[in-house]
Amino acid sequence: MNYNNLFTPFKIGKMEVKNRLVFSPMGTNSSHIDGTIANDEIDYFEERAKGGVGLIIMGCQFLSKEIAQGSLEGILEQTYVIPQLTTVCEAVQRYGAKIIAQISCGTGRNAFPNMLGEPPMSASPIPSTFNPAVNCRPMSYEDIQDVMKKFANSAKIAKDAGFDGIEIHGHAGYLIDQFLSPIWNKREDEYGGTPEKRTRFAREIVRSIRGAVGPDMPILFRISLDHRFEGGRTLEDSMPLIKLLEEEGVDAVDIDAGSYETIDYIFPPAYLGDACMDYVCEPARKTVNIPILNSGNHTPETAVKLIESGNADFVMFGRQLIADPEMPNKLMNGLREEVRPCIRCNEDCIGRIAGRLTKLSCSVNIQACDEARFAIKPAAKAKKVVIIGAGPAGLEAARVAALEGHNVTVFEKENVIGGQLAAAATPAFKSQLRRLVGWYELQLKKLGVDLQLGKEIHAEDKALMDCDNIIVATGAVPFNPPIKGIDSSNVINVIDAHKNKELLKGENIVICGGGLSGCDSALELATEEGKNVAIVEMMDSIAKDVMFINKAALIPALEKAGVKAYTSCKVTSIDEQGVHVEKADGTSELIKADTVVTAFGMRKNNKLAEELKAKYHIKTRVVGDCEKVGKVGTAIRMGFFAAMSL
Incomplete structure (x- = not known):
């Protein structure tokens, strides 16, 4: 494929970006507790700029320490953070790339319960996402005005640091989105009650930033156009919102889909496929005239297709540029096969942050966020x-x-x-x-x-x-436990089931073991081989070893494929008829199978x-x-x- 169309310049407001490739905003959880960014983060962004990307949008930085709630991202509250931010800006700009500061007024109801404190505020007294027993504190008029002042202060800090533009984090059900959406905004004052009033909070933020940075600095707005859950905002609902944002002076919209109710679309795993959120671009293009940026499991090939369609002006790569920061330069020089792929596992990027509260890394690129410490150097002596x-x-x-x-x-x-x-x-x-x-x-x-x-x-x-x-x-x-009949001719292990499909006799397949390997095999056999598949799992649910974000996509995919799950069932024996199990209530059942696949784990x-x-x-x-x-x-x-x- 010819990738030349990815390397044409394009403007956002008065800012010209050298190509159409954007590094998506994604926090590294590596900043210092005082809100200054760490040297590791500077090295990390510099490496991506060196790799040839046109625009870098940093992960969200917060208005204040209170709003950050213990998250180790930057905090744009005090001027002492400016020198380190200037360093990262100039490290990126050295390579001709532009860099955007993404600013957030917080997670609101989406605060992780293992972070500091409970959600402090939202548009309305709605339940917290991860702890529904706790209601958010509805913001008062005074709270809102304080946020506007803080946005002006943070924007001024970002401008003084040397950023090329500012992006407002109005995404994924975070606080700004909670004002924009009727499912979360129950207000009847000037900030709620009608679609236009629900945009007032966001539009006043745009005005606050514009007043602080002047007319020339571009302002972008990041927003999910399709929440993808019952009662959430739809594509149709979102079109008037982005039109109002354009009228307010936003210079570009950064669009995709999903929310924390459909968290697999925030960090799309392999099960969602390529370019899983480009469908939001065409209706947006018909609605606004400002530049459009789009993310969501893009490949170089889907990027070319999207740019050539005219439905977006920039294609965003997050985890792919974590896996291989040199991707743009490799594509530009005809080295497509040299691009190290992101495997969309979510384990060592968001998984490390959400699960362990440590900094970002990457399953296939161990140097990510440790570029200096893990630099590969020639050995003093060849061994x-x-x-x-x-x-x-x-x-x-x-x-x-x-x-x-x-x-x-x-x-x-x-x-x-x-x-x-x-x-x-x-x-x-x-x-x-x-x-x-x-x-x-x-x-x-x-x-x-x-x-x-x-x-x-x-x-x-x-x-x-x-x-x-x-x-x-x-x-x-x-690993095969000592189960009667496990060595029968109709039994194969999950590795052989992947590699040798001819071993799968008949239409009815039972997989013993509902971990990741068993579930992936079940999905493959059901969707690609057309088999009738059942999973037998001794625990009370399948996919217990699967990361929660990936599981949010895997379970619906299995259900859609018609895979049956027999949980709390212990395999007692296997014969030519199928798998005999003992259920939690002590009763027995035969699950008929032509072929039995063992996925009891590995040793x-x-x-x-x-x-x-x-x-x-x-x-x-x-x-x-x-x-x-x-x-x-x-x-x-x-x-x-x-x-x-x-």
């Missing part, structure tokens, strides 16, 4: 490195070790690389996993790694004796690792699932660390 296993841990270890200048040999007993990654990548909705395997194959070839496929190595092999370092990455193998394949640790304990390091069974990102991180420590 002979043997890596056993070409799954994600072994592939990453090989790539990084080769980049450091070591002589790397990889032994893989299978005839293909990827390990479990290759098996998990067979569904259409896991296309980015397939791309990742291909990306690793290309990197190892370019770096001259000696990849020996179909070669199983043993502790006595001379190659292990002669090398300086051994990295063992033999992965994991399916460490560590026999060789233990032998090598005993024989070569000084030079052996064990990584990936053969050390600790985990996710793709866990394995890649362990491989990266092992190579970095050589």
